[in-house]
Amino acid sequence: MKQAYIFDAVRTPRGRGKADGSLHSSRPITLAAECLKAIRERNNLNTQLVDDVILGCVTPIGEQGGDVAKAATLHADFHQSVAGVTLNRFCGSGLEAINQAATNIMSGQFDLEIAGGVECMSRIAMGSDGGALMIDPELSFKVGFVPQGIGADLIATLRGYTREDVDKFAIESQRKAAIAWEEKRFLHSIIPIKDSLGRILLDRDEHMRPDTTLEKISQLKPAFLELGEKWGLDSVAYKKYPRVESIQHVHHAGNSSGIVDGAAAVLIGSEEMGIDLKLKARARIVSMAVVGSEPTIMLTGPAPATLKALAKANMKASDIDLYEVNEAFAAVVMNFRDELEIPDSKINVNGGAIAMGHPLGATGAMLMSTLIDELERQKKRFGCVTLCIGGGMGIATIIERV
């Protein structure tokens, strides 16, 4: 089997996912194409050599619909010979794109690919594409789906994480993200987004609240209390978890991932292609895994996915130097940390989606750029990216800095 290498990884800054967000006027194809162009320019790439562009997108409808990957590829003026495919593994999409690209390379059938993702949440609302998982009565009665926030609250309840615990975690995410930006740790990967006149629309993650405090966010109202108690969705969880007396609704806008716009892209290829194009490999894909997990709580997939990837690589959790665990909700990361007994010093050292936002389809690829930058900065060897996924799944990828 061939090895798959990451040669480059870029991302847009994350714009607040509302009408007043700085990227609201940028179309999905624009954000995705800016990343593709950056990959082309930074690596002097003859795009004809790229076999395929794989982009994750979780709400692939409207202007994000109909294979936005091919649309972005054309919009970035890549050669017409480059194919494009859009995939949807919910929040795991960006990493799934990387894994599929890597697998293609490892199989020897492909030589060079770009994997990434795009999500303009200010333009295409999350959930606006429906889906049987959420609304089909027969399926839903069988399985018992609740909104992810209730799943996260349930994790906190089962683990005994208090409101203060999750709020503290959120403040830490903000603090770490602020330091990372201050120390320009993301700069290598960030592609500032400009308008057609060349004026910068956004060059930093604008969702961050570096000056927020524990006291401030402790005032925020729980986001899923009403859905849970008034709309009856807690009952769906109780049916699956009859030992739980009362779900503690601890999550809110301040300790959950932010809704943002953004895109990311990663250049992946074989060793031979790297040599031919004189591309310096930055990391090697060591192993990868996806798992299905209990679908009602929905968000406990990262631990089993990581363990599965570790097992493939014959490694232990402690062998990994740095983890990027998507901060969908504070309790998701805390649960992962506690289940695998990983010290805080190894997890999300530059903050995460609570501070900077979670552009659904792109996040997995964004976390990859963050991880590689940080492995290089700390001169560490092994890293792991993992995300929880709707419907009850988890995904993980282990890389080695080279």
Place this chain on the structure above:
Amino acid sequence: MINYSVNKNIAILKIHVDSRPMNVITKEFLDTLKRHWEKFEESPQLKGLILTSERPEFMAGADLEMIRHITDPLECFNLAMDLQNLLRMMEKSKRPVVAAINGTALGGGFEITLACHQRIALNHPKIQMGLPEVKLGLLPGGGGTQRLPRLIGIEKALLLLLEGRSLNPEKALEMGLIHQLASSHAELMDLAISFIEKNPEASAPWDKKGYRLPGGDVQTPVGYRMFPGAMAKVTETTWHNYPAPMKILSAVYEGLQVTLEQGMEIEARAFAELVTNKVTKSMINTLFYSMNECNKGVSRPKNIPEQKINKVGILGAGMMGRGIAYSSAINGIEVVLKDISLEAAQAGKEYSVNLVAKLVEKGKLTSKEAEVILNRITPTADPQMVRDCDLVIEAVIEDRNLKARVTKESEDVMPKSSIYASNTSTLPITGLAEASQRPEQFIGLHFFSPVDKMPLVEIIMGEKTGDQALALCMDYVRKIKKTPIVVNDGRGFYTSRVFTSYVIEGINMLTEGIEPQLIESAGKMAGMPVGPLSVSDEVSLDLIYHILKQTEADLGAESIDQATYQVVTDFTQNLKRLGRKTGAGFYDYPVNQKKRLSPILFEKFPTKEHGFSREDLSLRLLTIQALETYKCLEEKIIREERDADVGSILGWGFPPYTGGTLSYIRQRGLDQFVKDCQNLEKLYGQRFKAPASLKSLGQKQRYLSV
């Protein structure tokens, strides 16, 4: 069946299903309707057709006899499609078809009107329209799940379909169920005729070009918001024990994405699955047939003419006495409410004053009517006052000596023919009747708290109680619009005895180290109104303590569950945690917060590995109640299976989807139930031992078809 006439070149069909006491859809009715429809089709000179009824009601629904015994889903599907196709044919007719709804139109009766081009209803507040099928475990099988959402939108339709709520004509117009109101029968027909004259061609909204589903399609953000919410509510209220609301949601979800014809088929399939489902069969048997039989008083001695009850005496104006006084007065009975002092009796009357005031506030009573009702209640401290009562109900505290005293006091002045009843919930009637001079006129009338809300009265026959007493009490219970069941005497009679078995089983689980919340969930998710620990707190732990203590004193240590006795002794005597009334029991009741399971439970009963699922524990909680009921049947406490079923559902909320405690055994399957008992007996001993006679239950009793 249906009277067909022609007036002004309009066909008028007047429904009159002679073979039934009310207009309901029967096979003959369908055949007749089809024949008349064909006749109309063959008469092109006719301008349109009016469908109305000759009886006070339009149509009360479909005849349950038609589906009660069907076991073949395909047969049921074809039956539903027959009706559906006929209705669709009428709807597709170019000539206008008008429903002149002169009276209540429910279920299938209302579905027929939904297929008409115009619905005009007589505006009378007592007239009801709607699709209540879900209440009997069914879904509307005549196109109701398809036409109603197409008419008023998914969101509004789901509200009506899932709750089975019916509306009076004004509300129905407001919701868009009907088009017009008429103030008189004459106007009703005039409006119908004039619609036909003004609309030589008519079609349903969904058959018109450019039709849009009101409120938005299934696959829109509206649908994405609505369906998860509706599903969660169904889970919260049914724990998936009832298939009907789930099928209704699926039928709406699937049917609204395809043509009406395909939707009709989706609905008919779901209908067939439900009709042949055990849950539906049990619900129809108990909630319709058995309940009606109880309400009609089929257990009443036949040879005794109906008894007039003009005046009741109530001894004791506490919680129960005051509730009985209210229920009697509001149903036209004079009440003497007696207590130890006039003040105490007046305080008891205050209860009715408050309840009646609320009804006036809501506009359900005029202040004149309220005054009449309240004037019926005479508070007093004078035992002589019961001298002209037809019935005296004793509702003093559970103290044999006191009860004996008031019995004597009353019998001294009561008319010779009148009946004396005790509202005891625990003391055997035969024993109490020893204080009576005329035990054949002494009976038990067990009311449930709060009396004004609880629909059941358990009538207890003492050893010597005569038929006259029973007949009068049945007439009284029916007069106060409650449902009577009749049982024989025994400790705890029927309802208290079996209900207690639920509580005891829950407390036993606690002592076994099963997580308290899992015990509660097992009760709730089995379909009980609340978990066993909650209900223990509600009835109060000291009540359970006193019952067990008394039973032990009377019958010996073997006769009670010692594990439970120890727990309630500890909680009431040492910890002084008596339940909700003292703000502490198995739960803590913090002010202005939800109650929570007390941490003391975890101290007293450390959780152990047990390997039981919630479902295992639910099964155990239902099994003990069903088994205890069977023992009541065997001991002849239960006289009729029907009364056991109805009493369990109305008395302590045994889950209606089971059809009641005895129907549960049949729903589970006799062999399986015996196996359940054997498995549980291995784990918990004697109390789960199934009597040998249980195996023959299936052969001799009445609900065999379930």
